Amino acid sequence: MTRPRRISGIAAAVAASLTAAACAGNTGGSTQTITAADPYPASKPPVTIKLWDGFSQGSENDAFNAMVATFEKAHPNIKVAVTGNINDTQIQQGIKGGGAQSPDVAVSFTTDDVGTYCSTGEWINLKQDLAAAQIDVAKTFPAPLVHYTQYQGDQCALPLENDAYGLYYNKTMLSAAGITAPPKTLSELQADALKLTVKNPDGSFKQIGFFPSFAYFEQVPGHFTSVFKLVWQTPTHNSDLANDPGFTAMVNWQKSFETAMLNQAPKSSGQQLTDYMNKAMAAGEFTSGQNPFETGAVAMSMDGEWRNANLKAETPNLSYGTAPFPTQDSDAASYGGGYLSGTVIGISSRSAHQDADWELAKYLTTNTDSLVTFANAIYNVPSTFAALASPKLTQDPNFQTFVRISADPNSMTTPASPNGGQYQQDAQSWLATWEAGQVSNLPSALAGLDQQIDKDTQAGSRPSGT
Numbered sequence: 001m002t003r004p005r006r007i008s009g010i011a012a013a014v015a016a017s018l019t020a021a022a023c024a025g026n027t028g029g030s031t032q033t034i035t036a037a038d039p040y041p042a043s044k045p046p047v048t049i050k051l052w053d054g055f056s057q058g059s060e061n062d063a064f065n066a067m068v069a070t071f072e073k074a075h076p077n078i079k080v081a082v083t084g085n086i087n088d089t090q091i092q093q094g095i096k097g098g099g100a101q102s103p104d105v106a107v108s109f110t111t112d113d114v115g116t117y118c119s120t121g122e123w124i125n126l127k128q129d130l131a132a133a134q135i136d137v138a139k140t141f142p143a144p145l146v147h148y149t150q151y152q153g154d155q156c157a158l159p160l161e162n163d164a165y166g167l168y169y170n171k172t173m174l175s176a177a178g179i180t181a182p183p184k185t186l187s188e189l190q191a192d193a194l195k196l197t198v199k200n201p202d203g204s205f206k207q208i209g210f211f212p213s214f215a216y217f218e219q220v221p222g223h224f225t226s227v228f229k230l231v232w233q234t235p236t237h238n239s240d241l242a243n244d245p246g247f248t249a250m251v252n253w254q255k256s257f258e259t260a261m262l263n264q265a266p267k268s269s270g271q272q273l274t275d276y277m278n279k280a281m282a283a284g285e286f287t288s289g290q291n292p293f294e295t296g297a298v299a300m301s302m303d304g305e306w307r308n309a310n311l312k313a314e315t316p317n318l319s320y321g322t323a324p325f326p327t328q329d330s331d332a333a334s335y336g337g338g339y340l341s342g343t344v345i346g347i348s349s350r351s352a353h354q355d356a357d358w359e360l361a362k363y364l365t366t367n368t369d370s371l372v373t374f375a376n377a378i379y380n381v382p383s384t385f386a387a388l389a390s391p392k393l394t395q396d397p398n399f400q401t402f403v404r405i406s407a408d409p410n411s412m413t414t415p416a417s418p419n420g421g422q423y424q425q426d427a428q429s430w431l432a433t434w435e436a437g438q439v440s441n442l443p444s445a446l447a448g449l450d451q452q453i454d455k456d457t458q459a460g461s462r463p464s465g466t
Contacts, residue, residue, distance in 0.1 A: 039355040053107035056085040063377035104351035112421025118151035123346030144413035159383035162342040164402040182323040196299040203268035205276035212257035226412040239453035242446035289314040305402035309379035322401040337410025
């Protein structure tokens with residue numbers, strides 16, 4: 001699939017401009033009263049509910065609509081009017097506007113907006129619904145998925161499907177360099193990357209083992225949360241990067257990795273590395289067959305499970321493998337985990353048919369056969385333990401890597417925020433100055449970053465374009 005990812009944080013671009021847009025007032029999560037496991041049985045009159053989603057591509061759109069059709073077949077008195085190609089701004093504006101055109105149920109690709117939906121009360125708290133349906137979220141979904149679908153105890157969303165991040169590696173390149181297995185620790189990653197890097201006599205790059213940069217596509221800081229055990233916030237939701245040893249370890253690792261690559265003979269300049277990366281990324285992440293991993297510009301990279309579908313469709317002869325992303329050397333026991341994010345679903349607090357809405361949301365997020373069929377069609381990881389363990393789920397070894405990452409207890413996600421993950425945008429913009437060598441006092445600079453993040457949270461600033 002080639003649609004833009006609903007990744008936590010910002011897609012790989014350096015120093016994107018920030019825009020401020022006030023969040024809706026904090027009205028708190030509302031809760032409906034549902035006491036029956038089946039709140040809209042066939043004995044109730046026919047009803048039509050409006051479902052908005054972001055699916056737009058033919059295959060994905062078809063697969064999602066087929067999933068909805070199976071629900072309608074099982075619930076003949078509930079008709080679902082589906083509107084696709086909808087973004088979060090439209091969802092939020094639609095709910096605030098109310099009226100006949102407002103969505104009853106919405107599917108969001110932006111995990112980071114869960115904090116907004118919960119804190120504004122735009123999506124209802126589903127805890128009572130879950131209790132009535134006897135759904136224990138801790139036993140149904142992996143812990144990070146429960147974490148990213150709630151905010152301050154308000155379970156206002158449920159995971160529809162899941163994205164897991166790991167390491168992709170070019171088997172042909174590794175074999176040529178005498179590397180027999182993918183790296184499991186960061187020191188192994190660096191050693192292998194240096195073996196796989198090829199330079200011209202003037203120090204410019206012909207091939208690179210791994211881009212040591214947070215500006216490279218999916219290698220945004222949030223996706224390293226599980227690698228460095230990033231905490232991001234205090235229990236009171238204030239930014240705490242200056243006191244987070246993981247964040248300091250992460251930025252120092254990046255700088256050390258980059259320095260080793262530049263100093264490898266023949267020596268290179270930072271500009272030569274930047275030039276090579278910019279050239280490799282010029283076609284974009286999802287231009288058919290032009291991703292740097294597909295062209296051979298890079299031998300190893302962090303990416304999500306969906307890349308398997310791109311590789312199968314665009315470069316079917318590429319010999320590659322997948323593995324969990326390497327851990328810190330001191331944390332080798334946690335190898336196997338990764339960063340998790342994904343698509344979420346919620347029910348509008350303005351809907352007049354919340355009992356029927358819940359039937360739909362419950363089905364889409366917990367029906368095992370439907371989830372597995374959907375996952376196989378769009379090459380995303382399903383979101384429940386039952387679906388992850390289903391023998392009907394594709395057994396492609398490179399895809400199964402991400403299935404295991406999703407179920408691994410060492411996997412993590414980023415915390416929710418009330419302003420669409422602006423804290424990650426701030427961190428990404430700050431890291432651009434770090435990589436440019438413009439930071440002289442790291443503790444002081446991180447303290448300043450914390451202040452900026454807290455200021456933006458209070459002001460309601462949101463990531464550019466949202």
